[in-house]
Amino acid sequence: MSTASHDVVAPAAAQRSDGVWLAAWRRFKADRVGLVSACVVLAFIVLVAVSALGWVAKGWQDEVGVANAPPTLLGPRPAEATGAIEVPKGPNADLSAVDPLAPRYADIDAAASKYRTTDAAKADTLPMGGDRLGRDVMSKAIKGTQISVFVGVLAAVLATLIGTVLGALGGFFGGKVGDFLEWLYNVFEAIPGILLIFAFAAVFGRGIGTVVLILGLAGWTGLYRQVRAEFMKHSGREYVRAAEAIGASSTSRMFKHILPNISHVILVRMSLLVVGFIKSEVILSYLGLGVGVEDVSWGTMLAEAQSELILGYWWQLAAATGFMAVFVTAFSLMADAVRDALDPKLRGLE
Amino acid sequence: MAAYILRRLWQMIPTILGVVLLVFFLFKYFGGDPAEILGGLNATPEQIAAIRQQLGLDKPVWVQLGLYLQSVATFDWGKSWATNEAVSHLFSSRLPATLTVMLPILVLEVIVALPVAMWVSYRRGSLADRTLMVVTTIALSISFLVYIIVGQYVFGFQLGWFPVQGWSDSTWTNLTTYVPLPVLLAVFVALAPYTRLYRTFFLDELGQDYVRTARAKGMTEGRVMFSHVLRNAMIPILTNVGLALPGVFVGSFLIEVFFSIPGLGREILLAVNRSDYPVIQAIAVYLAALTMVINLIVDVLFKLVDPRVVLK
Numbered sequence: 001m002s003t004a005s006h007d008v009v010a011p012a013a014a015q016r017s018d019g020v021w022l023a024a025w026r027r028f029k030a031d032r033v034g035l036v037s038a039c040v041v042l043a044f045i046v047l048v049a050v051s052a053l054g055w056v057a058k059g060w061q062d063e064v065g066v067a068n069a070p071p072t073l074l075g076p077r078p079a080e081a082t083g084a085i086e087v088p089k090g091p092n093a094d095l096s097a098v099d100p101l102a103p104r105y106a107d108i109d110a111a112a113s114k115y116r117t118t119d120a121a122k123a124d125t126l127p128m129g130g131d132r133l134g135r136d137v138m139s140k141a142i143k144g145t146q147i148s149v150f151v152g153v154l155a156a157v158l159a160t161l162i163g164t165v166l167g168a169l170g171g172f173f174g175g176k177v178g179d180f181l182e183w184l185y186n187v188f189e190a191i192p193g194i195l196l197i198f199a200f201a202a203v204f205g206r207g208i209g210t211v212v213l214i215l216g217l218a219g220w221t222g223l224y225r226q227v228r229a230e231f232m233k234h235s236g237r238e239y240v241r242a243a244e245a246i247g248a249s250s251t252s253r254m255f256k257h258i259l260p261n262i263s264h265v266i267l268v269r270m271s272l273l274v275v276g277f278i279k280s281e282v283i284l285s286y287l288g289l290g291v292g293v294e295d296v297s298w299g300t301m302l303a304e305a306q307s308e309l310i311l312g313y314w315w316q317l318a319a320a321t322g323f324m325a326v327f328v329t330a331f332s333l334m335a336d337a338v339r340d341a342l343d344p345k346l347r348g349l350e
Numbered sequence: 351m352a353a354y355i356l357r358r359l360w361q362m363i364p365t366i367l368g369v370v371l372l373v374f375f376l377f378k379y380f381g382g383d384p385a386e387i388l389g390g391l392n393a394t395p396e397q398i399a400a401i402r403q404q405l406g407l408d409k410p411v412w413v414q415l416g417l418y419l420q421s422v423a424t425f426d427w428g429k430s431w432a433t434n435e436a437v438s439h440l441f442s443s444r445l446p447a448t449l450t451v452m453l454p455i456l457v458l459e460v461i462v463a464l465p466v467a468m469w470v471s472y473r474r475g476s477l478a479d480r481t482l483m484v485v486t487t488i489a490l491s492i493s494f495l496v497y498i499i500v501g502q503y504v505f506g507f508q509l510g511w512f513p514v515q516g517w518s519d520s521t522w523t524n525l526t527t528y529v530p531l532p533v534l535l536a537v538f539v540a541l542a543p544y545t546r547l548y549r550t551f552f553l554d555e556l557g558q559d560y561v562r563t564a565r566a567k568g569m570t571e572g573r574v575m576f577s578h579v580l581r582n583a584m585i586p587i588l589t590n591v592g593l594a595l596p597g598v599f600v601g602s603f604l605i606e607v608f609f610s611i612p613g614l615g616r617e618i619l620l621a622v623n624r625s626d627y628p629v630i631q632a633i634a635v636y637l638a639a640l641t642m643v644i645n646l647i648v649d650v651l652f653k654l655v656d657p658r659v660v661l662k
Binding site for chain 2: 201
């Protein structure tokens, strides 16, 4: 069942069986789909880390290309026949005889030279195209990946923390504490999830930290329920009673003895939460309730892409969708593989 | 049965009370000051004070809570701060549009996903089954937003089969002109998760002993699937439909926003953007109550459909 119980029961000379994590790793290694998707997720995590450190996509806000620059593969857009007024040739007419400002030409030139700006050459094409302002879509997608993944993972950690602590208290102590927490759970479950998120969003405002808080506060109920059931099951087991007999405190029994034995359940639940939270963040940001205006996420990219698509500029939509689809697919497949590896009882249902 | 229903109704009271308290204190202590929201940016301190007095914000917290509980108990939800429209009128005028879109979606989802799931679970492990699982995994990873954006662009803008968005006063025009595109997209999106879910339900039943017995005594595959497996698998499927029912009332806010459908979901989003607290509070409490009542009705219906169910 677990390392802890085996360590207690097995005599030193007997062959030790593998711990739950080692056995899970062995099963996981045999799962090719799981391994490949884990590699993809790892690559994304490296990308997020590199982007967070500022090594890539630092200048995602720089307007490096022409507006709506097409991707390099498509080649530059043909110059539009705008039919502009022809620029007159020859030198400018000399007005200095009649111009009252003529004596101050030198002053004006001197003043103007102070404000001279360098106009960087704008690229006609960008690797994955440019947006409305000529910002590089690839840099935006990388930065957006950083924000979206960051929000999803952090919100999942927050929801897991809340759910685990409350579930542990409710399952271990029961009684008044358990009743109160059950009541709290029922209250949160009674309000439809998206409405709860909206209500929190209305109150807390916008920003990355706020989105994490909102999703975490609205999403802990499922995990609470499962952790509570596990704690109820375990708190009567012999190893916990043995720990009690040698004088382990309630806190120690809850978090040192029971928690490691159910941590695989928590891990599986948490990885499922990440996918859901990333999708929620995208929708919240699209609706303008998510990350702020000076940040970019997959959701804000999709919001911009909607109006660009009508004009035929599909690359930002494709970039955001592509990055998100690859990450979410890989992460869900990895979560499935982790679940199969850690909880073989559930295997084969899906 | 009557005792069971009464007990369930009795148990709802603390939960509803909890929802009311949560909503009240959330907006009271974490939300912005209503007087400042209502007064706008140019309000003078006197105007703010007047609004505070009008809303009863200068009274002690427990008096405010009492007033709020009273409004909940008497179904007097007050008026929207933004439009001065009575919240009860808001419900009654927005709900029909939401139901016009959501009910066809719910029905079609089940009707389409059921046979597909039944078929692939019967041919478990076949190429069709594995292909479907891969396709649904990928389909699930793409945001709902992308489907709507691309769907509107392709079917509404490029091909011109449907109007991109719109709504009218006549239910029939709505159903024939404006509803098809959102329903089509929503059903398409929901197909992936529903098919996967129903497939696991069917697989659960296919592994049962009674299936083997039925086959052993020479029953045709059609009879095994339709009169045994399907009937048993309908129980979790109907439970699932029951769970989805409250969502029909809140509506898919994304669909309503994208297609300019004047439903409840869009109204909630508007209220959130305008910090229109009375509307958000009322909808939260009302939907929580509705969710619980629907769950109770579903449980009772189960007793009627399946005699093995014991109501506790």
